[in-house]
Amino acid sequence: MTTIDALLAIHPGEAPAIGGPGRDWLDYDGLRALTGRVRADLRAAGVGPSDRVAIVLPNGAAMATTFVTVAQAACTAPLNPAYREDEFAFYLDDLKAKAIILEAGYDGPALAAARRFGLTVLRLAEDASVAGVFSLTAEGAVTPVEGDLPGAEDVALILHTSGTTSRPKIVPLLQSNVAASAQHIAASLSLEPGDRCLNVMPLFHIHGLVAAVSASLAAGASIFCTGGFNALNFFAMMQEARPTWYTAVPTMHQAILSRAGRNADVIAEVPLRFLRSSSASLPAQVMAALGETFGAPVVEAYGMTEAAHQMCCNPLSRQKPGAVGVAAGPRVAIADEAEDRLTEGTGEVVISGPNVTPGYEGNPEANAKAFFEADGKRWFRTGDQGAFDADGYLFLTGRLKEIINRGGEKVSPLEVDGVLMDHPAVAQCVAFACPHPKLGEEVAAAVVLREGMSADEAEIRAFARERMAAFKVPARVVILDEIPKGATGKMQRIGMAEKLGLVS
Structure with missing residues (x-):
């Protein structure tokens, strides 16, 4: 299709x-x-x-x-x-x-x-x-037209x-891009007509439009559309909608977790078949807490606008914390970051398939950088760095433009996130590059503490120092009530130093 x-066109008329x-x-x-x-x-x-x-x-x-x-x-x-x-x-x-x-x-x-x-x-x-x-x-x-x-x-x-x-x-x-991606997602999640998605994602964004709405319709399933994400009424919506799954970005999942304890009755009354996370890296600690709280698989997927959303997805049968899953629709490979060729090991993630945009509109320069031919296929450069493990699961290191270059030492912000999230008092964190007069860039991090818990910058830096090489330890840790987010709920690393006043 x-x-x-x-x-x-194919689904029974009376189905919701x-x-x-x-x-x-x-x-x-x-x-x-x-x-x-x-x-x-x-x-x-x-x-x-x-x-x-x-x-x-x-x-x-x-x-x-x-x-x-x-x-x-x-x-x-x-x-x-x-x-x-x-x-x-x-x-x-x-x-x-x-x-x-x-x-x-x-x-x-x-x-x-x-x-x-x-x-x-x-x-x-x-x-x-x-x-x-x-x-x-x-x-x-108006002047009517035919078409x-x-x-x-x-x-x-x-x-x-x-x-x-x-x-x-x-x-x-x-x-064809949207239809292909909808079918890829429906297949990777084994969606059936009896499934129901509780949509909390904004519908001006590819995640909600394709993963929640289009994929459900491709499977003949149903979507309960909320007025947007609100942690205060999420469980009321869940009780009314009776969903079998929902999809969200990590910050939404974390907000849901913070209210899950007082809504254990709803979680028991409306059992989910699975939970899905995409559009940003899901900390392994959050994945584990979600799985334990809801008693269901937590499936992390990897998507972007240029792919009509999904590229990889963790199978329902086996999820690997920290991995964005296996190829789930398009072909996914690793390319050299500078040369137009496929390679092994760590490099730039590239994709090829029926869900991939034909190219940016009116921007030949961007298209020349983003697309190349290799092995008889047209590949799109995602801008993400990563590598596959022996089982074919993709692990991302981070956005190439977000990798922190500290005096020549490359630091993955996702690795720093993973260490800081192990601190018992840290509820959310985002590592990012902060300008440095001699090193070029320095590692910094913004954190939100768990309710009722305390920690200061020195304590968090000491915790990190015990668990990673000195050059990866954040030189600055800013403790906030809330980390600034974009329109879709994602924490944005680029520009964070400016937003937090760390640039002189």
Whole structure:
């Protein structure tokens, strides 16, 4: 199956597809009917199969169904609702969006930015009783168009890279990319129609869009869509949704763990088949605590936007703490970091497969650096450093641009994280590079302490000194109430020194 439309065409009509708090379930027949109405509404509003539709909606069932239905008629471009007007203006202009979908009554910065460029504004009115059902109404004068269903080689989803150190790059993902990745994830997790995902991931991000929503729909399973991650109501949502699994980033898992003790009754009442973690490294200590708390396998996966999310996944039958799993969809190999050739041992992780983007849009320089031909295949450089063990499990050392170069000694921030997380008082930590006048870079770390426990910088550094070589020990340990995170809940190493005022 090579399109999102084809993924949905085969499932029994009465099976539940999309749910949400306090709403009736939308079944597969209802989702297909909604898709037909949305396609008609888009064509009536002048939106054709190759036109780009920005989506700015809060998390929830309507956001999920908007993505799924619009992607079967045009090209979707979900954006973070928390952006400011100038940020929206940048992305809308960069995307060359034709239209934007906003909630009925919304009068915020996305609307102001859309009006700068004369975009067609489509207002979404959500049904009050059935999850994910909505209607679209175009504002102003529009000229209807005709158009077929998007094909396998048409762009289904456009996202930007995070752009932490440079201008964000445009990542177009084809219908075939999204469909392939959804099927890869469903297969690696053995998803079946009886499975139900509790989605807490933001739906402007590849993790939630593909791992939670698209993979579930590919398997004929169901997704209960929350309004976003909230540790305070997670277990209430779990009780209402009755999920068999959920997927999240490590910081979310840690927040869930912190409230698990007082919700042991819900955990017993709603047993999970497995838990999934992706989008950042899951500390081995957190994996062990999750497994013990929920009595279920904790599956760490490895994904990125350019791969339509998943590249590797720990099998349900055997998880290795600290590993991101075995190849789970695309081919995964190790390449020389400087030369365009595959190699053995530690090097840059590269991938090749049907889920991989054809290339960054309008950026030949980035494509020349990111893609190369070897062994008869086109490989994409992930920017991650790692190595496979004898069993084919991939262990990451870190992002190449995040590896700390301390006077020529290379330090893996993930290794430092792993040691600091063994300290009994440390709940969260992130190691990062801090500028140094003579060494170039020095190791630093930010930590959050466990509730009711205490430790100071000297104690944590002494703990580390007993367990790793002196050059790897953080020269600075900053103790915080909360570590700064990005929009998707990930702790970002690059720029952390500046955020914490450690750069003079």
